[in-house]
Amino acid sequence: MNRLLRLGIALATLMLSACATNNASRAPDANLTKLKTFYVVRVPADERGIEKLIAARLNSMGYQSTSGDAPTPAAPVDAVVTYQDRWMWDITMYMIKLDIQIHDGTSGAILAKGEVMRPSLQRKSPEGMVEETLGVIFK
Protein backbone atom coordinates (compact mmCIF):
# COMPACT_ATOMS: atom_id res chain seq x y z
CA MET A 1 0.00 0.00 0.00
CA ASN A 2 2.88 2.38 0.80
CA ARG A 3 4.24 1.75 -2.68
CA LEU A 4 0.85 2.65 -4.16
CA LEU A 5 0.77 5.83 -2.04
CA ARG A 6 4.24 6.87 -3.20
CA LEU A 7 3.34 6.15 -6.83
CA GLY A 8 0.13 8.17 -6.56
CA ILE A 9 1.85 11.15 -4.92
CA ALA A 10 4.64 11.07 -7.50
CA LEU A 11 2.19 11.00 -10.39
CA ALA A 12 0.01 13.79 -8.97
CA THR A 13 3.08 15.95 -8.25
CA LEU A 14 4.36 15.37 -11.77
CA MET A 15 1.05 16.47 -13.26
CA LEU A 16 0.78 19.60 -11.11
CA SER A 17 4.35 20.72 -11.71
CA ALA A 18 4.43 21.14 -15.48
CA CYS A 19 7.07 23.44 -16.92
CA ALA A 20 6.71 27.21 -17.02
CA THR A 21 6.46 28.62 -20.55
CA ASN A 22 6.57 32.03 -22.12
CA ASN A 23 6.31 33.14 -25.71
CA ALA A 24 5.46 36.15 -27.84
CA SER A 25 4.83 36.93 -31.48
CA ARG A 26 4.34 39.99 -33.64
CA ALA A 27 2.18 40.69 -36.64
CA PRO A 28 4.09 40.95 -39.91
CA ASP A 29 5.56 44.45 -40.31
CA ALA A 30 4.61 45.45 -36.75
CA ASN A 31 7.06 48.01 -35.37
CA LEU A 32 6.83 48.29 -31.60
CA THR A 33 9.66 50.80 -31.32
CA LYS A 34 7.33 53.52 -32.63
CA LEU A 35 4.96 53.09 -29.68
CA LYS A 36 5.31 55.64 -26.90
CA THR A 37 1.86 56.03 -25.33
CA PHE A 38 -0.36 53.21 -24.07
CA TYR A 39 -3.81 52.69 -22.57
CA VAL A 40 -4.58 49.49 -20.68
CA VAL A 41 -8.23 48.34 -20.71
CA ARG A 42 -9.38 46.69 -17.50
CA VAL A 43 -11.05 43.32 -17.93
CA PRO A 44 -14.54 43.69 -16.37
CA ALA A 45 -14.06 40.55 -14.27
CA ASP A 46 -10.67 41.65 -12.96
CA GLU A 47 -10.94 42.89 -9.38
CA ARG A 48 -7.25 42.53 -8.64
CA GLY A 49 -6.08 45.61 -10.52
CA ILE A 50 -3.92 43.82 -13.09
CA GLU A 51 -4.51 46.70 -15.52
CA LYS A 52 -2.79 49.04 -13.06
CA LEU A 53 0.16 46.65 -12.74
CA ILE A 54 0.55 46.55 -16.54
CA ALA A 55 0.33 50.35 -16.82
CA ALA A 56 2.83 50.78 -13.98
CA ARG A 57 5.26 48.33 -15.58
CA LEU A 58 4.99 50.11 -18.95
CA ASN A 59 5.70 53.43 -17.20
CA SER A 60 8.75 51.94 -15.52
CA MET A 61 9.92 50.72 -18.95
CA GLY A 62 9.97 54.33 -20.12
CA TYR A 63 6.58 54.53 -21.87
CA GLN A 64 3.60 56.71 -20.99
CA SER A 65 0.72 54.57 -19.89
CA THR A 66 -2.69 54.97 -18.32
CA SER A 67 -5.45 52.48 -17.56
CA GLY A 68 -9.20 52.46 -17.14
CA ASP A 69 -12.53 50.70 -17.55
CA ALA A 70 -13.47 52.29 -20.87
CA PRO A 71 -12.69 50.16 -23.94
CA THR A 72 -11.16 53.18 -25.64
CA PRO A 73 -8.94 55.89 -24.16
CA ALA A 74 -10.15 59.45 -23.59
CA ALA A 75 -7.19 60.82 -25.56
CA PRO A 76 -5.53 59.23 -28.60
CA VAL A 77 -2.70 56.77 -27.82
CA ASP A 78 -0.23 54.81 -29.91
CA ALA A 79 -1.41 51.46 -28.54
CA VAL A 80 -4.24 49.90 -26.54
CA VAL A 81 -3.36 46.99 -24.27
CA THR A 82 -5.73 44.11 -23.45
CA TYR A 83 -5.06 41.09 -21.24
CA GLN A 84 -6.55 37.88 -19.85
CA ASP A 85 -5.45 36.62 -16.43
CA ARG A 86 -6.13 33.07 -15.23
CA TRP A 87 -5.97 32.05 -11.59
CA MET A 88 -5.76 28.73 -9.77
CA TRP A 89 -5.80 27.63 -6.17
CA ASP A 90 -3.03 25.62 -4.56
CA ILE A 91 -2.75 26.45 -0.84
CA THR A 92 -3.26 30.05 -1.96
CA MET A 93 -4.59 31.66 -5.12
CA TYR A 94 -1.96 32.33 -7.76
CA MET A 95 -1.92 33.58 -11.34
CA ILE A 96 -1.25 30.57 -13.56
CA LYS A 97 -1.45 32.35 -16.93
CA LEU A 98 -1.31 35.87 -18.30
CA ASP A 99 -1.93 36.84 -21.93
CA ILE A 100 -1.31 40.40 -23.12
CA GLN A 101 -2.14 41.87 -26.53
CA ILE A 102 -0.87 45.17 -27.93
CA HIS A 103 -3.36 46.78 -30.35
CA ASP A 104 -2.73 49.60 -32.76
CA GLY A 105 -4.20 52.74 -31.21
CA THR A 106 -5.89 53.78 -34.46
CA SER A 107 -6.98 50.63 -36.29
CA GLY A 108 -7.34 48.32 -33.28
CA ALA A 109 -5.40 45.58 -35.07
CA ILE A 110 -3.29 43.36 -32.84
CA LEU A 111 0.38 44.21 -33.32
CA ALA A 112 1.89 41.78 -30.84
CA LYS A 113 0.97 39.32 -28.12
CA GLY A 114 2.72 37.54 -25.31
CA GLU A 115 1.81 34.85 -22.84
CA VAL A 116 3.33 33.42 -19.70
CA MET A 117 2.17 30.26 -17.97
CA ARG A 118 3.55 29.32 -14.57
CA PRO A 119 2.20 26.32 -12.67
CA SER A 120 2.05 26.29 -8.89
CA LEU A 121 5.62 25.26 -8.16
CA GLN A 122 7.02 27.98 -10.45
CA ARG A 123 4.51 30.62 -9.47
CA LYS A 124 5.35 34.31 -9.51
CA SER A 125 3.61 37.33 -8.05
CA PRO A 126 1.18 39.20 -10.35
CA GLU A 127 3.87 41.89 -10.71
CA GLY A 128 6.36 39.22 -11.75
CA MET A 129 3.94 37.75 -14.29
CA VAL A 130 3.30 41.20 -15.80
CA GLU A 131 7.03 41.95 -15.95
CA GLU A 132 7.82 38.64 -17.63
CA THR A 133 4.99 38.92 -20.19
CA LEU A 134 5.83 42.49 -21.20
CA GLY A 135 9.48 41.46 -21.24
CA VAL A 136 8.93 38.78 -23.89
CA ILE A 137 6.72 41.09 -25.98
CA PHE A 138 9.21 43.97 -26.08
CA LYS A 139 12.34 41.80 -26.20
Place this chain on the structure above:
Amino acid sequence: MKTAVRHTALACVIAAAALSGGCATPATSAGMVATPPPTAVHQVGSDVSVAVSGGSATSSTGASQISDDSFAQALTDSITKSGLFAKVSPSGARYKLAAFIGKVDQPMFGFSMTVKMEVSYTLTDTQSNKSVWSKDISSEYTAKASEAFAGVKRLRLANEGAARENIQQAIAAMAALTL
Protein backbone atom coordinates in the same frame (compact mmCIF):
# COMPACT_ATOMS: atom_id res chain seq x y z
CA MET B 1 -4.62 4.26 10.08
CA LYS B 2 -4.30 1.68 7.34
CA THR B 3 -7.68 2.75 5.96
CA ALA B 4 -6.60 6.41 5.89
CA VAL B 5 -3.41 5.54 4.00
CA ARG B 6 -5.40 3.39 1.57
CA HIS B 7 -7.89 6.21 0.92
CA THR B 8 -5.09 8.76 0.45
CA ALA B 9 -3.30 6.44 -1.95
CA LEU B 10 -6.43 5.85 -3.98
CA ALA B 11 -7.25 9.57 -4.03
CA CYS B 12 -3.75 10.36 -5.35
CA VAL B 13 -3.95 7.68 -8.03
CA ILE B 14 -7.43 8.84 -9.10
CA ALA B 15 -6.26 12.48 -9.19
CA ALA B 16 -3.25 11.55 -11.28
CA ALA B 17 -5.38 9.44 -13.59
CA ALA B 18 -7.89 12.26 -13.98
CA LEU B 19 -5.13 14.75 -14.74
CA SER B 20 -3.47 12.50 -17.27
CA GLY B 21 -6.74 11.08 -18.58
CA GLY B 22 -6.46 12.57 -22.04
CA CYS B 23 -3.74 14.02 -24.21
CA ALA B 24 -4.37 17.36 -25.89
CA THR B 25 -4.69 17.28 -29.67
CA PRO B 26 -4.32 20.32 -31.93
CA ALA B 27 -7.21 21.95 -33.74
CA THR B 28 -7.63 20.26 -37.12
CA SER B 29 -7.87 22.19 -40.37
CA ALA B 30 -10.94 20.15 -41.37
CA GLY B 31 -12.74 21.33 -38.24
CA MET B 32 -11.96 24.97 -39.01
CA VAL B 33 -13.11 25.11 -42.64
CA ALA B 34 -15.91 27.63 -43.02
CA THR B 35 -19.09 26.77 -44.86
CA PRO B 36 -19.51 28.86 -48.04
CA PRO B 37 -21.64 32.00 -47.59
CA PRO B 38 -25.33 31.49 -48.43
CA THR B 39 -25.22 34.38 -50.89
CA ALA B 40 -22.97 34.35 -53.92
CA VAL B 41 -19.56 35.84 -53.22
CA HIS B 42 -18.01 38.49 -55.41
CA GLN B 43 -15.41 36.45 -57.27
CA VAL B 44 -11.96 37.86 -57.78
CA GLY B 45 -10.44 36.60 -61.00
CA SER B 46 -6.94 36.54 -59.55
CA ASP B 47 -5.08 34.14 -57.32
CA VAL B 48 -4.14 34.61 -53.70
CA SER B 49 -1.50 33.25 -51.37
CA VAL B 50 -2.05 32.73 -47.66
CA ALA B 51 0.39 33.36 -44.80
CA VAL B 52 -0.47 32.80 -41.14
CA SER B 53 1.50 33.69 -38.00
CA GLY B 54 0.83 33.88 -34.28
CA GLY B 55 -0.39 30.29 -33.90
CA SER B 56 0.93 27.81 -31.36
CA ALA B 57 1.92 24.17 -31.39
CA THR B 58 0.12 21.74 -29.08
CA SER B 59 2.06 19.70 -26.56
CA SER B 60 0.36 16.51 -25.41
CA THR B 61 0.43 17.63 -21.76
CA GLY B 62 -0.76 21.16 -22.51
CA ALA B 63 -3.96 22.61 -23.91
CA SER B 64 -5.18 22.19 -27.48
CA GLN B 65 -3.86 25.00 -29.68
CA ILE B 66 -4.26 26.30 -33.23
CA SER B 67 -1.11 26.05 -35.29
CA ASP B 68 -0.13 28.35 -38.16
CA ASP B 69 -0.17 25.46 -40.62
CA SER B 70 -3.62 24.13 -39.72
CA PHE B 71 -5.18 27.61 -39.73
CA ALA B 72 -3.55 28.36 -43.10
CA GLN B 73 -4.89 25.09 -44.51
CA ALA B 74 -8.39 25.86 -43.20
CA LEU B 75 -8.21 29.37 -44.67
CA THR B 76 -7.03 27.95 -47.99
CA ASP B 77 -9.78 25.32 -48.09
CA SER B 78 -12.43 27.86 -47.09
CA ILE B 79 -11.38 30.30 -49.83
CA THR B 80 -11.35 27.49 -52.39
CA LYS B 81 -14.81 26.28 -51.29
CA SER B 82 -16.26 29.79 -51.43
CA GLY B 83 -14.81 30.50 -54.87
CA LEU B 84 -13.77 33.94 -53.67
CA PHE B 85 -10.50 33.88 -55.64
CA ALA B 86 -9.68 32.04 -58.85
CA LYS B 87 -7.27 29.83 -56.90
CA VAL B 88 -4.99 29.72 -53.89
CA SER B 89 -1.33 29.58 -54.90
CA PRO B 90 1.53 28.66 -52.60
CA SER B 91 3.47 31.80 -53.61
CA GLY B 92 3.79 34.43 -56.33
CA ALA B 93 0.08 35.20 -56.37
CA ARG B 94 -1.49 38.55 -57.31
CA TYR B 95 -2.88 38.98 -53.79
CA LYS B 96 -1.40 37.98 -50.47
CA LEU B 97 -3.64 37.34 -47.48
CA ALA B 98 -1.76 37.60 -44.17
CA ALA B 99 -3.49 36.48 -40.99
CA PHE B 100 -2.04 37.10 -37.53
CA ILE B 101 -3.66 35.05 -34.76
CA GLY B 102 -3.54 37.72 -32.09
CA LYS B 103 -5.65 36.13 -29.37
CA VAL B 104 -6.94 32.69 -28.46
CA ASP B 105 -8.56 33.07 -25.05
CA GLN B 106 -9.22 29.61 -23.62
CA PRO B 107 -10.77 28.47 -20.33
CA MET B 108 -8.66 26.34 -17.98
CA PHE B 109 -11.61 24.00 -17.34
CA GLY B 110 -15.40 23.90 -17.37
CA PHE B 111 -18.43 21.99 -18.60
CA SER B 112 -19.13 24.46 -21.37
CA MET B 113 -15.88 25.74 -22.85
CA THR B 114 -15.87 29.07 -24.68
CA VAL B 115 -12.88 30.08 -26.79
CA LYS B 116 -12.59 33.71 -27.88
CA MET B 117 -10.38 34.43 -30.84
CA GLU B 118 -9.08 37.52 -32.59
CA VAL B 119 -7.30 37.50 -35.94
CA SER B 120 -5.86 40.46 -37.85
CA TYR B 121 -6.20 40.02 -41.62
CA THR B 122 -4.42 42.05 -44.29
CA LEU B 123 -4.94 41.59 -48.02
CA THR B 124 -2.14 43.08 -50.11
CA ASP B 125 -1.97 43.62 -53.85
CA THR B 126 1.49 42.27 -54.63
CA GLN B 127 1.74 44.24 -57.90
CA SER B 128 1.29 47.65 -56.28
CA ASN B 129 2.48 46.39 -52.86
CA LYS B 130 -0.47 48.23 -51.29
CA SER B 131 -2.81 46.94 -48.63
CA VAL B 132 -6.30 46.75 -50.17
CA TRP B 133 -8.11 45.49 -47.08
CA SER B 134 -7.36 44.94 -43.42
CA LYS B 135 -9.61 43.96 -40.58
CA ASP B 136 -9.40 42.70 -37.02
CA ILE B 137 -12.02 39.98 -36.61
CA SER B 138 -13.26 38.62 -33.29
CA SER B 139 -15.15 35.37 -32.91
CA GLU B 140 -16.10 32.88 -30.23
CA TYR B 141 -17.52 29.41 -29.91
CA THR B 142 -18.83 27.44 -26.95
CA ALA B 143 -18.42 23.67 -26.92
CA LYS B 144 -20.94 22.12 -24.57
CA ALA B 145 -20.46 19.01 -22.47
CA SER B 146 -22.96 17.24 -24.75
CA GLU B 147 -20.53 17.69 -27.68
CA ALA B 148 -17.67 15.84 -26.01
CA PHE B 149 -17.24 14.25 -22.60
CA ALA B 150 -13.46 14.67 -22.42
CA GLY B 151 -12.34 18.21 -21.61
CA VAL B 152 -9.37 18.04 -23.99
CA LYS B 153 -11.68 17.24 -26.91
CA ARG B 154 -14.20 19.91 -25.85
CA LEU B 155 -11.44 22.52 -25.89
CA ARG B 156 -10.32 21.40 -29.35
CA LEU B 157 -13.89 21.68 -30.62
CA ALA B 158 -14.18 25.16 -29.10
CA ASN B 159 -10.90 26.18 -30.81
CA GLU B 160 -12.10 24.85 -34.14
CA GLY B 161 -15.50 26.51 -33.80
CA ALA B 162 -14.00 29.92 -32.98
CA ALA B 163 -11.57 29.63 -35.90
CA ARG B 164 -14.32 28.49 -38.29
CA GLU B 165 -16.50 31.45 -37.31
CA ASN B 166 -13.54 33.80 -37.72
CA ILE B 167 -12.73 32.55 -41.22
CA GLN B 168 -16.42 32.74 -42.14
CA GLN B 169 -16.49 36.44 -41.17
CA ALA B 170 -13.25 37.12 -43.07
CA ILE B 171 -14.60 35.55 -46.26
CA ALA B 172 -17.88 37.47 -45.94
CA ALA B 173 -15.95 40.73 -45.51
CA MET B 174 -13.63 40.02 -48.46
CA ALA B 175 -16.61 39.05 -50.60
CA ALA B 176 -17.91 42.60 -50.28
CA LEU B 177 -14.69 44.07 -51.71
CA THR B 178 -14.37 45.37 -55.22
CA LEU B 179 -10.89 44.51 -56.40
